[in-house]
Amino acid sequence: MTLTYQDVVTADLSSLADVSGAWKKMGERFGELKTNYEKNVQGVLANGNWxxxxxxxxxxxxxATAFEFGAAKTEALAIASLLTDAQTELTRLQKAVKDLVEDAEKKEYKVDSSGKATYVGYDNLSTQERFAFNHDPDHGRLLADARVKAQGWTDEIAKAVKAVDAADQSVKRALSRATSDVSFDGIGIGGFNTQAEGDLAKAGKPDPKPGKEDGWVSEGESEASGPGVGAEASGPNIGKGKLAEAEAHADLGRAKAEGSLTNGPFKLAGEAEAYAGAKASAAAGITNEGAQAEAGAFAGGEASAGGTADAGPVGVYGRAEAMAGAEAGVNAQAGLDGLNVGAEAFAGAKGSVGAGADVGGIGVGVTAEGWAGPGAEASLNASKDANGVWHFGPKVGLSPALGGAVGFELTVDPGKVVDTVGDAANWVGDGIGSIF
Known part of the structure; x- marks a missing residue:
């Protein structure tokens, strides 16, 4: 639970010293018990007669019992030390909050029970002074200045309260770790903690962020929306080469997530997306980059997931998709970014998988789909995506009731090809240099 301003200024920290003293005495007593047990139990029975x-x-x-007595001593003394450090640190930070409030009050700012500061310097003006103030040409500016400074005090107090809360969370982590036995010594996991750390600065550190300790850096994001409906239409726009476009949707929900792990030349990446609802769209246009026309409709649910693994210039990829519902579409596009023509119609359920490999920016893959329901599809694709990667591949499929589709794909990443060639040239140059 996050501490509030009221929690901080009303907390009585004096009892921590008494508690710390009690834990220290307990630790010393466990040490005495360990000595007595080893002498009067272990030692007596080990006299050779048995x-x-x-x-x-x-x-x-x-x-094991003697070990646990010793571990109990270590744990108790560590907790005593942590409580002493906690009282010192929390008292210091609590005083910093109270000192801020005192300074604000000396400058005629009142701090309420939530830690908010308000200027009250004008409240004690006499009738004549108030009349003069209200008719002062700078009246508005002075009030605004007082509000800005009040907010400054409020922010400083909130920052100081946050520091107390951070220290409190540190104490919580340290005490929890001190009382957690995760080793197999003594009676095993769950006994007293012989590794308990009594230094608050060390024991109270936050857990390391995932991926930092082993060199892997993680990134990711996600989004979700729905339900919702909408429609829009525009065109023509001759200046942009747009003839017309229209779109309508009725979404039950959609969600998307993607992330990656990177460690030097190694990178793992993946993404997943799901949608349920109905949508339809149509568009046509002609620009100096080419001409395109397309129309499509879908009703049902669909989901997809894919991932890549790269080690320098070599990588592999895989993806899977599933759909249940009905869809239909036609498209034709020709221009600087490639050629793409196709048509499809399907009703039922389908699933597809794809896999391939990429070396130095040139990739080869295969796709396969299983269909349960009537449908047909044919397409020829040669296009460039938003990342500048070219995709080439035919795809055909037919399903009277049960069937599917197969396709092949070739990808070329010009930027990656250039980088690979450059690296290869450097390797060759280094090799020749080492010979001569």
């Missing part, structure tokens, strides 16, 4: 398997089992258990 032999055999039962004796061995008893001695193993006795050793």
């Amino acid at each position: 032999q055999g398997q039962a004796f061995g089992a008893q001695q193993n258990n006795a050793a």
